[in-house]
Amino acid sequence: MDELREAWAWICEEDALINDGRPLPGVQVATLIELLQPEEEEEDKPRTQR
Template structure:
């Protein structure tokens, strides 16, 4: 299997900062492992129902990186949203 490339990362998760790309590539993961990590991120219940063991190794590393990326993306979005003054 070939290791994931910068282009693979961008195709898989969209626009992302260079640090995150470097972290993902640095895991030595393949495109299949990146896809598996994304599947766990989206919804882990079906994977567990299939009897799959919890993610480990490079897939676990990728999940941690993707979770951190999503967390920072959420914080950026919240900071940019206008205040509502408690009105709904």
């Protein structure tokens, strides 16, 4: 659960955490960030209708 909280903090406040001198997230937290963070590329793509 701590890793999930840390991942969410990195998603929401990345600049603040870096400015505070916090170390970059570990492998488990980075994996959670990838899963939780929306992919910007897909949002820009037009959706096809079926």
